[in-house]
Amino acid sequence: MTGNNIQLDEHGRLRHFLTIEGLKKTILTDILDYAENFTTVGHQPVKKLPLLRGKTITNLFFEASTRTRTTFELAAKRLSADVLNINIDTSSAVKGESLLDMLRNFEAMHCDMFVVRHARSGAAHFIAQHVAPHISVINGGDGSHAHPTQAMLDVFTIRRHKQEFQNLTVAIVGDIMHSRVARSQIHALTTLGVPEVRVVGPQTLIPVEAEQLGVHVYNDMQRGLRNADVVIMLRLQRERMQGALLPSAQEFFECYGLTERTLAFAKPDAIVMHPGPINRGVEIESTVADGPQSVILEQVTNGIAVRMAIMAMTLGRHQGKDSDTQFEELD
Amino acid sequence: MTGNNIQLDEHGRLRHFLTIEGLKKTILTDILDYAENFTTVGHQPVKKLPLLRGKTITNLFFEASTRTRTTFELAAKRLSADVLNINIDTSSAVKGESLLDMLRNFEAMHCDMFVVRHARSGAAHFIAQHVAPHISVINGGDGSHAHPTQAMLDVFTIRRHKQEFQNLTVAIVGDIMHSRVARSQIHALTTLGVPEVRVVGPQTLIPVEAEQLGVHVYNDMQRGLRNADVVIMLRLQRERMQGALLPSAQEFFECYGLTERTLAFAKPDAIVMHPGPINRGVEIESTVADGPQSVILEQVTNGIAVRMAIMAMTLGRHQGKDSDTQFEELD
Amino acid sequence: MTGNNIQLDEHGRLRHFLTIEGLKKTILTDILDYAENFTTVGHQPVKKLPLLRGKTITNLFFEASTRTRTTFELAAKRLSADVLNINIDTSSAVKGESLLDMLRNFEAMHCDMFVVRHARSGAAHFIAQHVAPHISVINGGDGSHAHPTQAMLDVFTIRRHKQEFQNLTVAIVGDIMHSRVARSQIHALTTLGVPEVRVVGPQTLIPVEAEQLGVHVYNDMQRGLRNADVVIMLRLQRERMQGALLPSAQEFFECYGLTERTLAFAKPDAIVMHPGPINRGVEIESTVADGPQSVILEQVTNGIAVRMAIMAMTLGRHQGKDSDTQFEELD
Numbered sequence: 001m002t003g004n005n006i007q008l009d010e011h012g013r014l015r016h017f018l019t020i021e022g023l024k025k026t027i028l029t030d031i032l033d034y035a036e037n038f039t040t041v042g043h044q045p046v047k048k049l050p051l052l053r054g055k056t057i058t059n060l061f062f063e064a065s066t067r068t069r070t071t072f073e074l075a076a077k078r079l080s081a082d083v084l085n086i087n088i089d090t091s092s093a094v095k096g097e098s099l100l101d102m103l104r105n106f107e108a109m110h111c112d113m114f115v116v117r118h119a120r121s122g123a124a125h126f127i128a129q130h131v132a133p134h135i136s137v138i139n140g141g142d143g144s145h146a147h148p149t150q151a152m153l154d155v156f157t158i159r160r161h162k163q164e165f166q167n168l169t170v171a172i173v174g175d176i177m178h179s180r181v182a183r184s185q186i187h188a189l190t191t192l193g194v195p196e197v198r199v200v201g202p203q204t205l206i207p208v209e210a211e212q213l214g215v216h217v218y219n220d221m222q223r224g225l226r227n228a229d230v231v232i233m234l235r236l237q238r239e240r241m242q243g244a245l246l247p248s249a250q251e252f253f254e255c256y257g258l259t260e261r262t263l264a265f266a267k268p269d270a271i272v273m274h275p276g277p278i279n280r281g282v283e284i285e286s287t288v289a290d291g292p293q294s295v296i297l298e299q300v301t302n303g304i305a306v307r308m309a310i311m312a313m314t315l316g317r318h319q320g321k322d323s324d325t326q327f328e329e330l331d
Numbered sequence: 332m333t334g335n336n337i338q339l340d341e342h343g344r345l346r347h348f349l350t351i352e353g354l355k356k357t358i359l360t361d362i363l364d365y366a367e368n369f370t371t372v373g374h375q376p377v378k379k380l381p382l383l384r385g386k387t388i389t390n391l392f393f394e395a396s397t398r399t400r401t402t403f404e405l406a407a408k409r410l411s412a413d414v415l416n417i418n419i420d421t422s423s424a425v426k427g428e429s430l431l432d433m434l435r436n437f438e439a440m441h442c443d444m445f446v447v448r449h450a451r452s453g454a455a456h457f458i459a460q461h462v463a464p465h466i467s468v469i470n471g472g473d474g475s476h477a478h479p480t481q482a483m484l485d486v487f488t489i490r491r492h493k494q495e496f497q498n499l500t501v502a503i504v505g506d507i508m509h510s511r512v513a514r515s516q517i518h519a520l521t522t523l524g525v526p527e528v529r530v531v532g533p534q535t536l537i538p539v540e541a542e543q544l545g546v547h548v549y550n551d552m553q554r555g556l557r558n559a560d561v562v563i564m565l566r567l568q569r570e571r572m573q574g575a576l577l578p579s580a581q582e583f584f585e586c587y588g589l590t591e592r593t594l595a596f597a598k599p600d601a602i603v604m605h606p607g608p609i610n611r612g613v614e615i616e617s618t619v620a621d622g623p624q625s626v627i628l629e630q631v632t633n634g635i636a637v638r639m640a641i642m643a644m645t646l647g648r649h650q651g652k653d654s655d656t657q658f659e660e661l662d
Numbered sequence: 663m664t665g666n667n668i669q670l671d672e673h674g675r676l677r678h679f680l681t682i683e684g685l686k687k688t689i690l691t692d693i694l695d696y697a698e699n700f701t702t703v704g705h706q707p708v709k710k711l712p713l714l715r716g717k718t719i720t721n722l723f724f725e726a727s728t729r730t731r732t733t734f735e736l737a738a739k740r741l742s743a744d745v746l747n748i749n750i751d752t753s754s755a756v757k758g759e760s761l762l763d764m765l766r767n768f769e770a771m772h773c774d775m776f777v778v779r780h781a782r783s784g785a786a787h788f789i790a791q792h793v794a795p796h797i798s799v800i801n802g803g804d805g806s807h808a809h810p811t812q813a814m815l816d817v818f819t820i821r822r823h824k825q826e827f828q829n830l831t832v833a834i835v836g837d838i839m840h841s842r843v844a845r846s847q848i849h850a851l852t853t854l855g856v857p858e859v860r861v862v863g864p865q866t867l868i869p870v871e872a873e874q875l876g877v878h879v880y881n882d883m884q885r886g887l888r889n890a891d892v893v894i895m896l897r898l899q900r901e902r903m904q905g906a907l908l909p910s911a912q913e914f915f916e917c918y919g920l921t922e923r924t925l926a927f928a929k930p931d932a933i934v935m936h937p938g939p940i941n942r943g944v945e946i947e948s949t950v951a952d953g954p955q956s957v958i959l960e961q962v963t964n965g966i967a968v969r970m971a972i973m974a975m976t977l978g979r980h981q982g983k984d985s986d987t988q989f990e991e992l993d
Contacts, residue, residue: 042771042772044716045716046715046716047717047718047744048715053377053379054375054376054377054409056378056408066748066749066750070746070771071771074718074771077718077744082378082379082408082409084404086397101608104628105607105628108628108631109401109402109405109631109634109635110373110374110378110635276763276767277763277764297766297767297770298770300767300771301771304771304772384708384710385708385709386709387709387736387739413736413739413740415732417728417732419728429942432938433939435959435962436939436962438959439959439960439962440704440732440962440963440966441705441963441966
């Protein structure tokens with residue numbers, strides 16, 4: 001059956017990383033286990049491993065994002081890869097070279113990996129369908145569809161704090177409808193066996209198909225957070241709030257903002273997560289964002305390790321990636 | 332006499348690479364032979380050679396070109412050089428620092444090579460005339476004058492398919508007048524001994540001095556392609572077609588577009604080339620661009636090898652570049 | 663008392679480099695001595711040292727400056743560090759992530775150093791006050807406050823030509839009021855024991871507190887340059903000359919431009935300096951800028967060595983930076 005999943009190669013190994021949907025628990029667990037190896041790199045005097053030396057990793061960003069691009073660039077450089085940053089203005093891309101011709105060109109230059117960020121859902125998937133066999137594609141966020149590396153760093157962070165997934169209650173709060181992060185988180189959490197995944201927000205911002213994803217919908221913050229082990233706040237995209245979906249950011253904060261008061265609805269040892277960048281006072285109060293339960297900055301740190309793991313797994317399929325010697329520190 | 336050619340050093344070795352014009356056949360053949368060494372780099376697990384380790388290569392781009400900049404950046408990184416990308420807005424360059432002062436500054440920082448792209452013909456030549464003795468300049472395209480690395484990758488591709496130059500008929504089709512690529516190709520092909528170089532296009536897009544370059548002019552596609560071994564299509568710069576030179580892109584395609592029908596005028600084993608990016612349906616039909624005779628993507632691949640060769644030859648003059656050990660794969 | 667200086671760590675070693683003000687002579691002399699080690703790197707076949715291998719240096723540029731960014735990027739790469747270039751549009755930075763949240767994120771990614779350029783005075787200082795203990799901050803220019811690496815390369819250049827500071831007369835000419843370079847130079851020169859530091863310019867461009875800095879104010883070029891060993895010309899920021907402070911650039915040049923005639927007021931062996939980029943014919947005549955007394959391009963060369971020294975000192979505090987083996991050439 002692996003042959004049906006474009007993300008896996010003919011031996012069932014991870015080749016692309018486009019979406020959590022359709023990946024088995026064992027694959028996700030492999031990524032998490034493998035990422036553990038990379039958590040110490042950031043503390044070494046020489047923060048580099050030779051795993052992807054001489055590989056060419058191309059950041060194909062059709063949507064500007066210094067922040068996300070930086071995390072992938074750092075992960076690639078710490079694996080000793082060469083990095084090309086290509087920012088494509090989609091307006092000019094339209095009139096000139098077609099996307100496929102552009103891909104063919106990068107392939108012909110022997111690029112090994114594309115990290116793709118695009119405003120259109122499905123863009124990374126489309127590219128993965130059309131690249132040469134030796135190339136891996138990583139989805140760095142596509143429209144409102146998926147942001148799978150973000151979801152993996154989130155579940156990695158949860159596992160480091162809660163060890164096991166099978167007894168957890170995780171609440172995701174905010175604009176679920178427009179969030180590629182939420183979509184990917186839901187797939188990751190349910191695949192890894194979290195029994196209770198909740199989405200919390202105004203009904204207008206909950207997608208109608210939410211319940212089919214196996215999550216529980218709450219429109220009330222108190223009930224949504226009750227006994228939660230993990231509270232994930234989403235970033236409020238203010239530009240999306242202009243319309244009739246919600247009256248104002250202030251009203252949103254009053255109903256769904258995470259404050260010391262609302263956090264108290266969750267378990268006392270609940271951790272607070274956010275994909276960043278945070279809007280202080282919009283979806284989360286500063287005392288909570290900076291408080292003892294917040295693991296927001298750990299997510300950032302773990303993001304480098306998880307992206308290194310995914311890059312090394314997908315590109316290292318043919319070179320015995322598990323060899324211990326490759327984890328020896330460079331000097 | 333080598334002293335008269337700014338591109339050669341006092342020992343007759345290639346120092347700059349600005350234009351094909353004035354370079355002897357032996358130099359061009361040396362580049363082609365040397366480039367053969369680099370064609371395998373793209374297939375190695377570690378796509379890097381240490382030839383230019385610790386050298387500083389500066390991409391001075393006065394004209395935006397992600398595509399060309401990328402090929403030079405990749406070639407430099409695969410030679411282990413450090414790369415600086417400098418994009419200069421010529422409008423601001425005018426009011427601020429003069430070009431020569433900027434060059435003096437980069438020289439003082441011990442840059443070793445400038446790859447220059449400029450909208451003005453002669454820009455790279457001007458820079459080469461004024462740089463310090465240890466610096467090499469590569470022309471990455473100057474106005475409508477020359478694009479010599481493109482021409483070298485083209486003849487490299489031709490040689491790989493046709494082995495020898497001395498019996499070939501090569502047809503270059505399109506807007507010859509405004510094409511720096513065509514100018515450089517003509518010089519490369521005639522220098523290497525191609526007996527029949529043709530330019531094919533409407534008379535308004537053929538420069539008046541064409542015949543003096545030793546080429547044959549054809550205004551008719553059928554006659555122009557007859558018995559051709561190589562068909563090189565130029566990119567139609569639509570913005571240049573606005574004026575009175577040609578009525579419309581559609582009319583151009585009808586007369587000079589490469590289709591399965593017109594390609595049949597050439598020899599059955601003719602190869603089809605294009606410097607890219609292609610305008611599908613404007614100067615070339617998709618079935619031809621993607622067809623069995625097309626070597627367009629091979630050109631892109633060869634472009635990395637040829638640029639590596641030129642960079643390594645010009646910068647490696649003093650360090651025994653031919654040492655076999657330097658071609659050993661890194662690990 | 664070192665505990666009071668944010669630039670020093672608890673052992674009195676240089677941790678940040680934000681301003682010359684408050685640094686003792688021994689620290690400045692240490693930097694100059696250490697920088698001597700790096701002057702030969704630019705002449706080596708492999709212009710790299712492994713001192714900062716695996717470190718991540720982030721150029722945080724809130725104000726565009728290709729020139730300054732390039733010198734830091736080159737210095738970092740020649741120390742084998744990984745470099746991230748982050749250009750922050752302050753207008754968008756305002757509406758989005760706060761500066762401190764941005765810093766926290768880069769810290770969480772295990773960045774080791776921020777090179778900060780900002781239009782607001784005090785920006786680098788502010789950042790240094792808030793970064794994690796392992797991070798060093800270098801001020802790449804903040805408003806009209808300080809540009810300390812520029813001042814250090816200037817005094818380094820002076821020492822190479824004049825050996826000792828204690829008998830020198832140094833004249834700084836131009837718009838002292840708005841110049842972060844002049845402010846830092848004054849602190850460096852007086853700290854290193856230059857007995858006579860002069861500022862020369864129209865009274866409207868001399869800050870009222872000038873005399874408190876221990877400098878002598880001259881409004882007359884002839885008297886200001888008399889017997890000077892060093893003449894430092896500042897760049898005239900023409901955009902600042904629009905107002906009532908000065909009638910015109912031409913009038914400025916007549917009174918305070920450095921020409922062969924006015925340079926003759928100084929000692930015959932006086933050296934001429936300028937932080938660049940120079941405005942030929944505005945603050946300095948070409949024959950002087952390019953003349954035998956000019957050391958302007960040496961300043962650029964020395965700027966790489968001095969920045970390498972400051973980066974290696976601040977980041978290398980914990981790793982025995984003085985080990986001779988680290989200065990061995992790479993091959």
